[in-house]
Amino acid sequence: xxxxxxxxxxxxxxxxxxxxxxxxxxxxxxxxxxxxxxxxxxxxxxxxxxxxxxxxxxxxxxxxxxxxxxxxxxxxxxxxxxxxxxxxxxxxxxxxxxxxxxxxxxxxxxxxxxxxxxxxxxxxxxxxxxxxxxxxxxxxxxxxxxxxxxxxxxxxxxxxxxxxxxxxxxxxxxxxxxxxxxxxxxxxxxxxxxxxxxxxxxxxxxxxxxxxxxxxxxxxxxxxxxxxxxxxxxxxxxxxxxxxxxxxxxxxxxxxxxxxxxxxxxxxxxxxxxxxxxxxxxxxxxxxxxxxxxxxxxxxxxxxxxxxxxxxxxxxxxxxxxxxxxxxxxxxxxxxxxxxxxxxxxxxxxxxxxxxxxxxxxxxxxxxxxxxxxxxxxxxxxxxxxxxxxxxxxxxxxxxxxxxxxxxxxxxxxxxxxxxxxxxxxxxxxxxxxxxxxxxxxxxxxxxxxxxxxxxxxxxxxxxxxxxxxxxxxxxxxxxxxxxxxxxxxxxxxxxxxx
Amino acid sequence: xxxxxxxxxxxxxxxxxxxxxxxxxxxxxxxxxxxxxxxxxxxxxxxxxxxxxxxxxxxxxxxxxxxxxxxxxxxxxxxxxxxxxxxxxxxxxxxxxxxxxxxxxxxxxxxxxxxxxxxxxxxxxxxxxxxxxxxxxxxxxxxxxxxxxxxxxxxxxxxxxxxxxxxxxxxxxxxxxxxxxxxxxxxxxxxxxxxxxxxxxxxxxxxxxxxxxxxxxxxxxxxxxxxxxxxxxxxxxxxxxxxxxxxxxxxxxxxxxxxxxxxxxxxxxxxxxxxxxxxxxxxxxxxxxxxxxxxxxxxxxxxxxxxxxxxxxxxxxxxxxxxxxxxxxxxxxxxxxxxxxxxxxxxxxxxxxxxxxxxxxxxxxxxxxxxxxxxxxxxxxxxxxxxxxxxxxxxxxxx
Numbered sequence: 001x002x003x004x005x006x007x008x009x010x011x012x013x014x015x016x017x018x019x020x021x022x023x024x025x026x027x028x029x030x031x032x033x034x035x036x037x038x039x040x041x042x043x044x045x046x047x048x049x050x051x052x053x054x055x056x057x058x059x060x061x062x063x064x065x066x067x068x069x070x071x072x073x074x075x076x077x078x079x080x081x082x083x084x085x086x087x088x089x090x091x092x093x094x095x096x097x098x099x100x101x102x103x104x105x106x107x108x109x110x111x112x113x114x115x116x117x118x119x120x121x122x123x124x125x126x127x128x129x130x131x132x133x134x135x136x137x138x139x140x141x142x143x144x145x146x147x148x149x150x151x152x153x154x155x156x157x158x159x160x161x162x163x164x165x166x167x168x169x170x171x172x173x174x175x176x177x178x179x180x181x182x183x184x185x186x187x188x189x190x191x192x193x194x195x196x197x198x199x200x201x202x203x204x205x206x207x208x209x210x211x212x213x214x215x216x217x218x219x220x221x222x223x224x225x226x227x228x229x230x231x232x233x234x235x236x237x238x239x240x241x242x243x244x245x246x247x248x249x250x251x252x253x254x255x256x257x258x259x260x261x262x263x264x265x266x267x268x269x270x271x272x273x274x275x276x277x278x279x280x281x282x283x284x285x286x287x288x289x290x291x292x293x294x295x296x297x298x299x300x301x302x303x304x305x306x307x308x309x310x311x312x313x314x315x316x317x318x319x320x321x322x323x324x325x326x327x328x329x330x331x332x333x334x335x336x337x338x339x340x341x342x343x344x345x346x347x348x349x350x351x352x353x354x355x356x357x358x359x360x361x362x363x364x365x366x367x368x369x370x371x372x373x374x375x376x377x378x379x380x381x382x383x384x385x386x387x388x389x390x391x392x393x394x395x396x397x398x399x400x401x402x403x404x405x406x407x408x409x410x411x412x413x414x415x416x417x418x419x420x421x422x423x424x425x426x427x428x429x430x431x432x433x434x435x436x437x438x439x440x441x442x443x444x445x446x447x448x449x450x451x452x453x454x455x456x457x458x459x460x461x462x463x464x465x466x467x468x469x470x471x472x473x474x475x476x477x478x479x480x481x482x483x484x485x486x487x488x489x490x491x492x493x494x495x496x497x498x499x
Numbered sequence: 500x501x502x503x504x505x506x507x508x509x510x511x512x513x514x515x516x517x518x519x520x521x522x523x524x525x526x527x528x529x530x531x532x533x534x535x536x537x538x539x540x541x542x543x544x545x546x547x548x549x550x551x552x553x554x555x556x557x558x559x560x561x562x563x564x565x566x567x568x569x570x571x572x573x574x575x576x577x578x579x580x581x582x583x584x585x586x587x588x589x590x591x592x593x594x595x596x597x598x599x600x601x602x603x604x605x606x607x608x609x610x611x612x613x614x615x616x617x618x619x620x621x622x623x624x625x626x627x628x629x630x631x632x633x634x635x636x637x638x639x640x641x642x643x644x645x646x647x648x649x650x651x652x653x654x655x656x657x658x659x660x661x662x663x664x665x666x667x668x669x670x671x672x673x674x675x676x677x678x679x680x681x682x683x684x685x686x687x688x689x690x691x692x693x694x695x696x697x698x699x700x701x702x703x704x705x706x707x708x709x710x711x712x713x714x715x716x717x718x719x720x721x722x723x724x725x726x727x728x729x730x731x732x733x734x735x736x737x738x739x740x741x742x743x744x745x746x747x748x749x750x751x752x753x754x755x756x757x758x759x760x761x762x763x764x765x766x767x768x769x770x771x772x773x774x775x776x777x778x779x780x781x782x783x784x785x786x787x788x789x790x791x792x793x794x795x796x797x798x799x800x801x802x803x804x805x806x807x808x809x810x811x812x813x814x815x816x817x818x819x820x821x822x823x824x825x826x827x828x829x830x831x832x833x834x835x836x837x838x839x840x841x842x843x844x845x846x847x848x849x850x851x852x853x854x855x856x857x858x859x860x861x862x863x864x865x866x867x868x869x870x871x872x873x874x875x876x877x878x879x880x881x882x883x884x885x886x887x888x889x890x891x892x893x894x895x896x897x898x
Contacts, residue, residue, distance in 0.1 A: 354629055418699075438749060
């Protein structure tokens with residue numbers, strides 16, 4: 001049997017923008033529903049890290065050989081973005097890390113590359129797809145798209161980590177035509193008249209799907225879960241009717257709540273399908289982008305056990321991720337985050353850029369939040385220290401990864417003076433379960449619902465941007481559902497520091 | 500730790516202090532020259548008589564040339580020091596040791612800072628190239644952890660805590676209002692302070708010290724030579740300086756209700772000066788009230804109040820200018836202003852005026868007439884859990 005999907009992870013940002021808020025601000029018709037919005041301190045790399053963490057958290061810590069990262073909206077050019085994810089996950093130095101950038105379709109390339117290499121070399125690989133969809137204010141791109149990331153672990157079937165779904169067949173068609181395009185650096189894509197794209201796309205998709213079904217030895221009606229993904233909505237709707245699949249097989253696309261996640265959309269719906277499929281089910285993934293890709297997966301007998309193991313490890317389902325979050329993001333703040341609204345900065349110095357050598361020297365700490373434990377007395381140091389704060393023993397430290405640790409807020413403050421693209425900065429002192437204290441910034445947090453004792457976890461974020469450098473580091477965020485319920489928080493009774 | 504002290508071996512024989520504030524009209528060089536001129540005039544000496552110089556500045560100049568050039572110092576030793584907000588005190592301390600050692604007869608300690616030229620709000624710092632992992636928290640935010648922690652530990656109602664903080668700001672503004680050198684020379688109603696816009700945590704604008712320009716200087720000699728220069732010298736009774744291991748932010752046992760560095764430096768200084776009951780023995784103290792909760796906690800760390808009771812002492816007026824132990828009678832960092840490198844020497848300048856009876860009658864403290872003669876200055880630099888602390892004790896009598 002070829003290698004297949006061993007694990008998956010989906011990251012959807014905390015924030016949702018109500019489409020009605022766009023119309024309310026700009027005038028004009030009010031849309032319905034919401035879209036997922038990456039926060040001011042997120043980009044495709046940080047969202048990719050979160051998705052990959054979720055995927056790997058569902059597995060034992062066996063190493064991943066190679067990492068393929070795909071996004072149409074890369075944080076950097078020239079410099080590899082996958083290496084930031086590689087570092088955050090503490091993948092072994094010998095693991096390759098590759099970007100497939102620029103187009104929505106490259107996401108399929110990442111999945112196929114990871115799958116092919118896992119099959120060929122009998123190793124475990126990771127594909128991460130992330131997208132942050134932008135568009136001009138008031139336009140359909142802004143309104144109908146969403147931000148998010150997915151990660152899939154591919155590997156050979158074995159007892160410890162069974163394959164949950166195997167790839168049965170794949171077929172593609174490619175075509176050069178102007179459906180949508182974007183000049184690097186522009187916030188918005190341009191699109192040709194939709195009916196033109198529909199006319200060109202439908203036969204391309206039918207051709208790829210038909211060939212894939214043929215190679216899989218199935219017919220369209222056999223498909224139990226049809227994942228249809230593409231930014232050309234008319235074409236996607238049309239092929240949904242013309243492929244010959246059963247109508248009930250089409251996986252709901254979640255766009256009313258999340259918007260279309262672009263490159264990550266197919267992965268989101270594939271993960272959704274994996275969370276609902278029965279053993280033996282056929283899952284067809286059809287991606288409509290500059291041609292078409294059709295991938296046919298079959299759920300294995302191990303799928304229910306894989307899901308159970310995921311649940312036991314606290315994995316969040318697509319359902320829960322989509323339902324979570326906060327949907328009262330003001331449209332003006334959304335525009336500010338996306339750089340569409342230039343706001344007066346505070347009268348504070350711009351953040352300084354971190355030094356490349358200084359950053360490199362502390363890579364485990366900065367990228368993977370690795371602290372140090374004193375071998376002599378056990379005291380935990382964040383940041384890692386060569387001299388023990390408690391017993392003063394020198395250079396007797398063991399590294400300890402804290403990125404996945406959970407803790408509680410010991411005290412916190414709301415800082416109206418510090419520089420931030422989205423003031424105020426919330427700072428917290430966090431005491432981690434099992435030891436260790438760290439003072440850091442918080443994110444995805446409502447200070448009015450924060451209290452002493454609030455449970456927090458760590459998130460990989462952009463601390464600052466200076467001179468073209470995205471200064472990635474870790475912030476604390478409330479564990480989903482852990483914010484104090486009513487604006488008083490247990491901390492206020494406890495003498496909390498909220499203002 | 501051995502800290503022998505140099506009690507009564509060094510004397511201050513002249514001091515100068517510029518007005519603090521938004522000194523748009525004066526550059527760093529002007530401020531230095533003004534403070535130096537005042538100090539040598541007060542000691543009745545010329546620059547030529549000074550053998551060595553210690554310049555304290557955090558970021559307004561580097562190297563001894565920052566002083567030797569504006570003063571046109573003729574080929575003499577000039578050291579430039581930096582030690583966070585204790586920079587001015589550090590210049591003073593090092594100059595004291597140089598004189599006590601016998602290496603020099605007459606030394607100048609001078610501090611300066613020009614903060615307003617940056618055009619920014621609040622403090623700005625110059626840091627070495629970093630790894631980018633420090634949280635972007637401002638100084639007020641770092642200190643804002645103190646008030647709720649204190650209130651929590653000692654069961655002070657949040658509303659009452661806010662009143663305590665406001666009372667401290669109110670007192671320091673009241674003191675500064677009658678001080679012609681202070682940056683803010685207006686009394687501020689309690690309600691205005693309490694309702695001022697929040698900067699960080701519970702700290703409002705009026706809970707934060709002034710950002711200012713200014714300079715202050717002292718002329719030092721060996722104690723036995725003091726009367727060559729003045730009939731009313733101040734003798735150095737104690738000097739203590741400590742830097743902590745800086746682990747507060749990663750130590751789960753640290754609860755933000757005390758500055759251990761201050762406790763240690765106070766113990767050291769009291770031992771050197773032979774002080775056993777600071778609240779009763781000191782005539783006054785100038786302490787580092789960078790933020791109002793800082794002054795509150797300092798009252799306990801410096802031994803002026805029992806643990807957990809300083810807030811009651813504050814509300815009872817114990818530390819008012821006419822109280823049992825006047826704290827920051829010159830207005831403190833809060834209303835005199837806080838040009839980093841100058842602040843430590845500015846504190847000594849107030850001791851210089853008050854303990855020698857030179858403060859104008861409208862703001863002369865009563866404790867001196869009551870027979871108390873010792874003054875304390877205290878500087879804190881850094882943030883809770885990661886700081887340096889300086890304590891000095893000075894007095895007009897030599898035992």
